[in-house]
Amino acid sequence: MPLIAETAVSGTAYSFDMLFSYAVPERLAAAAACGCRVLVPFGRGNKRRIGVVMKLSEGSSKGLKSIVSLVDEKPVISGELLQLAFYLREQTFCTYFDAVKTMLPPAMSVSAKETFRLVKNFTDISSLSEDAARFLETLCCASDSASLNDIIGQHILDNGRRLPDELCDAGALDSDNVFRQAVGDAAVRMVRLTDRYMSSPEKFDLTPKQKKAADFLAEYGAAAVKEAAYMCGITEAVIKRLCANGAAEEYEAEVLRKVEDLADEARSPEDIVLSEEQQKARDAVYAQIADRKPAVFLLHGVTGSGKTSVFEKLIDDTVKSGRQAMLLIPEIGLTPQILKRFRSMFGERVAVIHSGLSHGQRLDEYKRIKRGDADIVIGTRSAVFAPLDNIGLIIIDEEGERSYKSDSSPRYTTHDIAKQRCAYHGSVLLLASATPSIESYYLAERGAYRLLEMKERYQNAPLPEVSIVDMNLERGEGNRTEFSRRLAAEISANLKNGEQTILLLNRRGYHTIISCCDCYQPVYCPNCSVPLTYHKKNNKMMCHYCGYVSEPVTVCPSCGSERLKNMGFGTQKLEEELSTFFPSARVLRMDADTTFSRYSYEKNFTDFREGKYDIMIGTQMIGKGLDFPNVTLVGVLSVDKALYAGDFRSYERTFSLITQVVGRGGRGGSRGRAVLQTFIPEHYIMNLAAAQDYKGFYNEEIAIRRAMIFPPLCDMCIFCFSGNEDISVRLGAEAVLKLMNERLRELQPKTPVRVLGPVRCSYGRINGRYRYRIIMKCKNTAEMRRFISGILTESAKLKEMKTTALYADMNGDVGV
């Protein structure tokens, strides 16, 4: 019997996605296997597409198209991960191919280029159809191979593959597919000035824009190409020309350096001495690992309780028993620090996977894992798909972070994937945080997870002494600055003592926007419903969503008034105030504007740690997971706005942020201090965070969630609609709503379902596309997922949805 390959094909839309059956030709039958990538003819024109074989069976190949060729001689995806792809598709409503693709490093995405060649001594013209014979004549007139391929390429575009295929089948034409790997990655392409330029810049004749870039590089030394372009408000092409000029050079940031460079002094796992509490947590998890039965633990350990030491010990235990371990962490900015720590203990056995690596580096790490050279994987979200084949332990650190939820297809939650893998391998999933997500803590309370607690800081290091400052009083007493007198005094004291300070800002509302004094309108991005932010560094207005850049405006676009003013308060403005108050302080600013590349994160954190700065200011990213021994003061500058972000998770996020940042202080022995500035000092979030009282917060929060019916008391599926025309997107959403209500009536689901909307999304327009959403509160069961899948498929056929895109995101963010 012939072999049939059921194949996930690239480039399909969810509404017509399925496994497509292809016959496996004799010549490929021996090598074809599940998990191999293949080239297949697709659609009416039989265009070549890449696919992945998901299932193989024997059967009749009658009427089936055949696989053209195999990309891989051996499967690139294991049986376990193939099964996971089916799970991903069922859970997240993505296509089969998207599911598979997300498991492979980006460098493994191939494109195929087909080339043709005339067969020299072909004579059997009589066997050809008339059309084919005429086509062959045309081809014989081609002057060279390039023009031959152009003619055929154009013909396929216009008329499909029938004639070329006939010529190939008759032996008049030969075709070959060349696969090209995607390589090169702009994210870590770095640029610096050449020695030649630095020694005699006057010899170079630069355009004003090139000059700007050169000045920037002279000040900063080196930068990612993207970063330099952004900071100078120029395109990357300008930097290319600067390099062509010989003034600058591009190079690949070497992110993965040799172990010797990266590691602190070598440490041995044997040297770790756990505290009693740590030991207890470790023993409980270890017993379960040894038992080889899947289980989930939630380790709730206060900040500074030493969760990392427990991880180290458990990872050592796991690899000693011949199994593999995975440690997932949230922000890419944290990777170097953690990596260093683990490399110093486990050396080359550690592989790293995160999006800050170049494609080539990611591929190398992937191969090392596949070969079995690395049995410890550390990485961000996507590392959960690492090709390990004998997992004993998966740790998700700072498990409450939202970055564990993917916000592009496939829209998975890392925890769910980890659970699947643990179920397959009979291994342990360890979730850990000082501020677990409400969802996870709820599951622990209900006994689905086993709760482990570490209530003490390591060596009883005292918690920082926290003071809450009422900013209303400050204003009432005439202090118009962003620094309360208390905080200003504490900063002075720290500067005098040579101790370091961290100042935390909230990302939302902390941008300088320009608005009109007459009509009160801010200046909006022309593509997005988001105000543009003013950046002093490059004197430009920018949109953080689509990257739009413009010169600062002088006339209000809404009413023509010239009375414009800077509103709000960016980190840049704060920096100015700081330099007025503390002219001698060395200030490091860490926010999205200065930290584009992983490279600058790493360097900045290292510099700060080494004492090259007195004060670090920044948003979320500096709040968590970092350990700076010399930081004795933490200032939280109004995070109030974050509480009202219009999303049911904003309390949770704010509590977590404050708790974590306050927990940063005072780790090196001396007692830390924290100052929380707020306009709502009586709010329970402030007080509970100040006291590091997670349980108290959880009790308040779960009561609200219960009363309002929010997750974890239900699941929330978000249907997001987008398109180029406001009215048609809205009409599309309304038509889908009608369809949903009809189908729900027919289905009569077992658990109640509530459908809300459609409403305009919080950011109603992004990148020129209008956005609406429908929220469905439901229970995430197989029945509901079938329902959602059906709606996505059916709605694609509605005439109202012709120009509108739709996706469903289970438990996705509502705040965007």
Ligand code: ADP
């Ligand atoms: P957490 O991540 O739980 O907030 P950390 O893992 O950063 O806490 O630990 C806090 C501090 O205590 C760190 O400086 C860490 O090196 C130290 N520490 C924790 N446990 C141990 C241990 N068993 N032996 C030595 N130092 C420890």
Ligand code: ZN
């Ligand atoms: Zn105006």
Ligand code: ZN
């Ligand atoms: Zn924009």
